[in-house]
Ligand SMILES: [Fe+2]
């Protein structure tokens with residue numbers, strides 16, 4: 120189905136033939152623009168930004184590049200192509216045809232899954248709203264705004280599901296998605312990580328590496344859903360998510376590269392004398408954001424996760440490709456249980472461990488990423504290695520939240536934790552230092568001193584291209 124760009128809301132869901140839905144979305148649109156102007160990167164609404172816009176969902180044509188003012192971005196509703204023969208891939212209904220409408224008995228659970236995912240999309244835009252002012256280059260500024268408009272589009276995609284399939288309460292949920300605010304004590308976003316401020320670019324790169332990758336795994340699990348419109352929505356969102364992680368991963372790599380340059384130029388000196396970020400400090404940022412992002416997968420043993428799986432609503436990542444037994448009824452899963460004194464092994468029914476299964480895949484993916492950074496260090500002949508902290512480190516949710524663990528996962532006493540915390544996590548002094556480096560560099564081809572330029576530009580453009588016309 121082609122995307123109709125002459126319509127107010129570009130889409131491949133045949134919106135024009137559903138007048139009721141069209142009216143609901145057109146009513147929601149002004150509130151969305153209002154939200155963008157209030158809480159998005161609002162000081163840059165008049166800038167022309169070199170943005171990628173989705174113009175079709177097939178492999179060839181889903182990205183079109185051109186300078187656009189962000190409020191004029193064509194936020195649209197795109198779903199991956201429908202597979203007419205698709206069956207429910209897992210759970211008690213495995214093998215039955217997928218649902219094109221919401222099954223009544225699973226309505227509340229599905230709505231909750233959709234709202235929880237949807238809420239993260241506008242939240243991240245709110246968290247990142249001031250970063251444009253301290254962008255280290257126009258290239259980076261453009262990447263930030265690209266991520267922002269796409270998170271906005273993800274919100275559109277989820278609101279389409281709420282409006283289209285959940286009637287009045289879906290419309291109310293869609294309104295509330297524009298009313299909650301990241302970090303607002305009275306009306307916060309649903310998940311903790313999405314209420315934490317992202318005030319410096321090192322945090323932004325960690326966020327897009329670790330928190331957007333949580334998004335990738337949640338979307339992979341929902342892309343398996345028996346509720347076909349949700350599965351197709353998430354499949355298309357995943358194509359955009361890859362760029363967000365690219366921005367984070369290459370961002371951290373460039374910070375590391377710059378630090379190595381300064382180390383080589385000034386051996387024996389503290390790189391801070393020359394405005395670079397010490398590797399140990401980058402590690403602390405990694406520790407903070409990776410541990411917070413691990414919390415997003417929920418409790419290790421979870422009856423909700425079991426129910427979502429049994430009902431065919433949320434699967435495992437790559438459920439169809441990776442697994443043979445899609446019922447997961449007879450298997451057990453071994454979990455490290457924290458007794459309050461030590462770690463013991465315990466076998467739990469696999470369905471109850473679905474959060475942990477997803478988290479484990481996510482951790483492996485992150486470890487591979489950290490190894491890419493370590494290759495940069497190795498090639499430069501630097502001994503330091505980045506580490507992905509253990510899943511027990513610095514957790515606020517789940518059973519490990521009831522203890523203290525070092526970055527290798529060993530239990531430590533409260534005294535040891537307090538004595539070492541400043542080595543493991545950013546201190547106020549570290550934060551002040553990183554913030555002091557955050558100065559705007561808004562000239563084409565120029566870059567701040569704490570980060571190396573990218574090895575190539577966006578869409579074949581050079582680094583000194585005017586990615587944002589201010
Ligand atoms: Fe997203």
Ligand SMILES: [Fe+2]
Pocket residue numbers: 270331334360363
């Ligand atoms: Fe994202």
